[in-house]
Amino acid sequence: MSPDSSSQPPASSGTGFNRRSFLRGLGTTVVAAASAQVNAVAQEVGKAAGPGVQGPGAVPVTLKINGKPVKLTLEPRVTLLEALRNSTANTGAKEVCDRATCGACTVLLDGKPIYACSALAIDCEGSEIITVEGLAKDGKLTPVQQAFVECDAMMCGFCTPGFVxxxxxxxxxxxxxTEAEVRHACAGNLCRCGTYPHVLKAALKAGGVKVAENTTTVINYADIA
Structure with missing residues (x-):
C-alpha cells in the first residue's frame, strides 16, 4: 500500500523562497521603514526644540517704536497691541474686537498698516513700528491729523487713531x-459713530484734493467687499 501523498511535505522548489520567508522579509522591511520614520520625526522635533525656540516664559524683546528702541520682557504669546498698551506708554492703539476686524488697533509696521491685535510682539523685532503717538513732531500735527480736526472726522475718537x-x-x-482709493484704504477700519463722510473729506483734504464743503458722500463698505 502506497503512503498517503497528502501527508508528505511539499516538495521544495529549489529556490529557497517560500511564503514564510516572504512574510518574514516583509515584516523586517516594514519595521525598518517605521523605525526610519520615527527617527526622522525625532530629529525634526529635536530641531524645533533647539536654541531658536523661545518661551513659554518671558523673554527679552526689543521693539523699535516710533524711532526708538524699547527693551521689554514679554511672553512669546503677547500680542503687539498688548505690549504697546500694557508695557509702554503708547495707548493710542485701542483694543476693541481683538479679532482683527475693527481696525481700532491699527499701527504701521514698516510703513504698512496692520492689526496690532493679531501680530505677536516677538515677531515684530527688527521692524519699524509707528503708532499714532509717533506722527506729530514737536507738538505739530501732521497734515492728516490736522485735516481730521478741521473736517471734524471724529466723534468718540476711539477709532480715530486707526483711521489716521x-x-x-x-x-x-x-x-x-481718489475717493475710491480712500475707501479701499479705510475698508479695514470701522466707526460705530458713522463719521465716514468726514473721514473721506479729511483724507482727500490731506492729499490736496479739492472737496466740496457740503459733500454728504457716504462710504458704503458693502460695495467694497
Whole structure:
C-alpha cells in the first residue's frame, strides 16, 4: 500500500523562497521603514526644540517704536497691541474686537498698516513700528491729523487713531488719492459713530484734493467687499 501523498511535505522548489520567508522579509522591511520614520520625526522635533525656540516664559524683546528702541520682557504669546498698551506708554492703539476686524488697533509696521491685535510682539523685532503717538513732531500735527480736526472726522475718537494711520499709509503711496482709493484704504477700519463722510473729506483734504464743503458722500463698505 502506497503512503498517503497528502501527508508528505511539499516538495521544495529549489529556490529557497517560500511564503514564510516572504512574510518574514516583509515584516523586517516594514519595521525598518517605521523605525526610519520615527527617527526622522525625532530629529525634526529635536530641531524645533533647539536654541531658536523661545518661551513659554518671558523673554527679552526689543521693539523699535516710533524711532526708538524699547527693551521689554514679554511672553512669546503677547500680542503687539498688548505690549504697546500694557508695557509702554503708547495707548493710542485701542483694543476693541481683538479679532482683527475693527481696525481700532491699527499701527504701521514698516510703513504698512496692520492689526496690532493679531501680530505677536516677538515677531515684530527688527521692524519699524509707528503708532499714532509717533506722527506729530514737536507738538505739530501732521497734515492728516490736522485735516481730521478741521473736517471734524471724529466723534468718540476711539477709532480715530486707526483711521489716521490707515490714511497716513495711503498718502505715502498715493499722495493725491481718489475717493475710491480712500475707501479701499479705510475698508479695514470701522466707526460705530458713522463719521465716514468726514473721514473721506479729511483724507482727500490731506492729499490736496479739492472737496466740496457740503459733500454728504457716504462710504458704503458693502460695495467694497
Amino acid at each position: 494711520l490707515s490714511v497716513t499709509a495711503l498718502l505715502k503711496e498715493k499722495p493725491r488719492p
